[in-house]
Amino acid sequence: MVVQTQRDYRAPLLMSPPPVRDARVRADWVSLGRVLAQTGLVPPMAAAELLANAKARHGSVLPEAAVAEVMCDYVARRGHAIEGARRCRARRFFLHREGDHVNASQLVRRLSFLAPELGTMLFVMDDPRQPLKLRTRTASAVVPRWEIQLSPTDEGKGLRRSVTVRGLLGATNRLLALHDLPFRFVPLATADDYEAYVGVNAFQAMLLDNIDALHQPLIDLRGLLSWRPLAPAARHVAQVLLNTLSMKNETMGLDEATPATSPPETTDGSHVPSRGNATSAAQ
Secondary structure (H helix, E strand, O other): OEEOOOOOOOOOEEOOOOOOOOOOOOOOHHHHHHHHHHHOOOOHHHHHHHHHHHHHHHOOOOOOOHHHHHHHHHHOHHHOHHHHHHHHHHHOEEEEEOOOOOOHHHHHHHHHHHOHHHOOOEEEOOOOOOOOEEEOOOOEEEOOHHHEEEEEOOOOOOEEEEEEHHHHHHHHHHHHHHOOOOOEEEEEOOOOOEEEEEEEOHHHHHHHHHOOOEOOOHHHHHHHHOOOOOOHHHHHHHHHHHHHHHHHHHHHOHHHOOOOOOOOEOOOOOEOOOOOOOOOOOO
C-alpha cells in the first residue's frame, strides 16, 4: 500500500504488509494494565483513565491492538502537537498512518528524534545503483532489498524505489545494535490502516509478547530487531523474572503493581509529586 509523498518521489513509503499471526493466548484487561505498569509505556495515573476509555469502547474482550490504541490515545491527548511530540519522544513511540503525507527522509528524521543517542541519522539514496541506507556519523545500515519495491515513474522514463516503513525501522534497529544501545523498536499489533512501533529493551519486549501485544511473536522478529540471541541461562533467568512478576501481581492486585516509569503524569500532561520511580529504557 503506497503512501503518497509531497517532495521526494524517488523513495515513497509503503505500508508494511501485515504478517500472518499464529493463534496465541489472549490476555485480559487486568494483564494489559499490569504490563503497562511494569514496562512504563504509559504513566500510571494516565493509564487508569486510558484503560477505562478503551474498555468502554471494546467491552470485556481485549482487542489485539489494545496497547497501540492506548498509546495512541495517550500521545493524542488534548490534540496538542508539542505535548504529543514530547510524549512520543519520552516513550519512543513511532506512529505512521496510511494517509500521512511524508517521504522516507522525513520519516527518518522522526526516528532520529526518537533515538537521540544515534545523533543525526540520514537517509542515503543518491545513487540509484546503490542500496538504500541509513547513516549516522560513525555507522550505516542497509535497507534489505525485500523491503524495497521498484515501480515506473510518473513520466514512464525510469524506475523509482519505494521502501516499507518496516524496512526503515529494521535499518534503525541495526544502527542501534552497531552503537551497542540496549533498546529496539518493536512493532505493536495494530489495525490495518496504521503502523506503530515502540522503543523497548529486551525484558519489556518479552512482557509485551506475553500478552500478545506485538505484531508478530517475538521469536519471529529476530531479524527485524537485531538483538543478539540470549544464552539459555539468560533466557531462563528472564522467564523466571516474568513468572515472578506475574505471581506477585496476582497476589498484590493491579493497583499495587510497581511501575517502572518517570514521575506520575496526569492525562493532561501535568506532573504530580512522586518518590523517585525507576526509569525505564523506553523513556
